[in-house]
Amino acid sequence: MKDVEDIELRRALRRVDAPEGFADRVLARVGQPAIAKRHRLRNWAIAATLTIAAAGGAWYRAEDQRRVQGEEAKRQVLLSLNIAGSKLKAIEMKVNRGRER
């Protein structure tokens, strides 16, 4: 009787090879949360980079447009003063000629 029990126990506790791919599946399960976390972080980093790049691009374009407008406004101010000065000079000369006559 004792022999029978012993045999059954040995059978139950015999070394059995793991099914094929078991180790890979276990390792895959173990690594999944870390990979998902890494993916989330990577996605956030990409989104942040794209947002910063888009904002930077928009700011640069607006600043460039402002610079062009500012330079043009400056040129127009100087041209206006130039024209005003020339007209005032012309009238100054006419008035002086009138006085001399």
Added chain:
Amino acid sequence: MKKTMIGLVSALLVSATASAQSFIIPERIEKLAEKARESVNITLDGPLLQLAGQFLNSGNSDERAVKELVSKLKGIHVRTFEFDREGEYSESDLEPIRAQLKAPSWARLIEAKEQGEHTQVFVKQDRNELGGLVILATERKGLSIVIIDGAIDLKRLSMLGGNFGIPNLNLSTPEPVKSGTAKDSAE
């Protein structure tokens, strides 16, 4: 009471709009550009003048002087036209502008007529300083309109003579003059 309030608000709005509209250049003048050989069209309002001021270098004494000059201005309008032929416009085209230069605010400072040329300078008296300057210059084949709205310092403009293509001028802030009278005339 309600009607009075509406009337009061309307009057305030109308007066605010009128003061905001500094100068109206007639459509007939604007269309002269189509006939002109060369033309200049400059309209600079407050925000654009402020922007221009930001691009004038304070480190450069000449640009600093322009910056200070510009900082007190409300607007600049310049229209100049050069034509190939005579008679492309008439003096009456300028009447709508002259009509805006009425007393008590505006006074004609100088009027000069010489060989088909007619130049008028109007100034706006704003307390004891110049609040604006308008130059209307007609020639046989040319027309120039310069409207500078805001406190303009003629001394400072004189000091800019020789720079930025501005000729040397001998200007000073004029004494207050009565409206509609020519202080100087050379015919």
